[in-house]
Amino acid sequence: MKNILYATDYSKNSIAALKLAHKLATRMGCKLIVMHVFDPPLSLASTVSMTYVKKETRLFVEHRDKLKAFCLDHLGDEWENADLNIVVDENVSATDSILENIVKLDVTMVVVGTKGASKLKEFLLGSTTKALIRKAPSAVLAVPETSEVAQIENIIYASDFENSDIFAIHRLVKIAEPFQATIKLLHIVSGKQGQAKEQMEWFKEILKRKVSYPKIEFHLRSSEDLLFELQTFLKTEKADMLAMLEREKKGIFGKLIHRDKVMQTVSETTVPLLSFSVGAL
Template identity: 45%
Template sequence: MKTILYATDYSKNSAAALKLSYWLSKKLDAKLVILHVFDLNVALLTPLSLTYSKMEKETYSKHLEKLSVFCDSATGILPDGERMQIVIKENAIVYEGILETQKEMGADLVVMGMKGSSTLKELIIGSTTIAMIEKSPCPILAVPSSINEIALKTITYTTDFEESDLHAIAWLVKNFISKLNATLNIVHISTKNEYAGEDQMEWFKEMLQQKVSFDKLDFKICFSDDIFKELVLFLSKTKTDLVVMLEREKTSFIKSLAHRDLVKQMAFKGTLPLLCFNKEMLSP
């Protein structure tokens, strides 16, 4: 991993995400790009007018100073332009500004803060992060504001035994886990009526071993009629520090979570970082 892109709105949530981004950049020996996207929001002015140009320049300078202070307060480090670089971008649609910067910088990972709302995705992540998960060509790491101690010793990946899962885990081991010397739990949770779940896990193990050479892997299959409760229990028992999920079609695990009342009781809501892969980015 060469470049980590951290996007902020100066909120408390994003301050926690900055601390984790900075920690990861040191652990992974990666450059950290710190981004703020702003909307000039001047409906009566045209982009060609001198007033617009002046206002854009003044707003840019203001955000540049504000972002420098924000970085210093969160990490105690001022960006040097080399290992830590500040980028200010104007775009009315925040996620588009982030995607543009990700492409320009060739970022391998985008880090953002979590926000709260009503559905599963909106409970743990805000609308901009949702858009990034659906469109980003690289993984998205959503970080809760409540994270106190930075330690990614145990990582849990939830699998549905898809080929995309194999690619995601291979990326995870190569770029993340091996460098952090972490343990990876690979878990599949389904109802007791699922056919041949254990056979699928054995097949998945064999396929993964052809792609990944890593000793600190643990495989687990859990059967329960209450997937939420079983997942929460598993995360608690394994003392998971980071949850990893693949963004799938509507019928899959992460999408199905959005339609259950028990989502409001999930233990990792706002307490565990969530790393998400877009399935399309993993297509061969």
């Protein structure tokens, strides 16, 4: 993995995301890019006037200082030795700016914070994070503000046991390996397990030939309430991260990602959600 981009609006809900982004970058040997996007200043002056240029320049300096202070406040002594870059950008759309910098800065993962369950629809489903999940040419890690990941030991990957999963799991291994974390592949069916068991065995053989990582487990569950079963599994397995592949409304999460409930489930369990895009694999 090359660079990790953490985007913040300085809010409380982005603090946990900063700490996890720093932890990932440190253990994975990546550069951490800390980014803030501010709106263009409102001015009666022409955009080519010296007044506007001076105001704009001053805002860039102020936001760089504010971003450094934010990192120092929440990373403490770890800030000094971090392989970290500060990036400040001006754009009316934070999403557009982040997407542009993903390409420009060679980013393979974007980390953003999310609000608690009561505000989840407003933040996660209403704006930047959802747009990034759908459009980003990189993995997107959404971290609930109440998340406290001390160590990454168990990563749950919601799998449909399909070929497309293999590419996502291959990338997930690069995250799991530095922590020696166990990747638990979970597939939930609403009916009998017969056909799903056959699919799982087929997938095991394919995956064994394509991905070399000893700490991968396979779990098959049956339930008419997929969300409840998912939440139960996350709790019983003490999940530190939930990973999924955005499938354009196919598969477990493709069917659920567009409903508020699945995001609320993730937030209530304080589990960071890592999303891979099919187009970015």
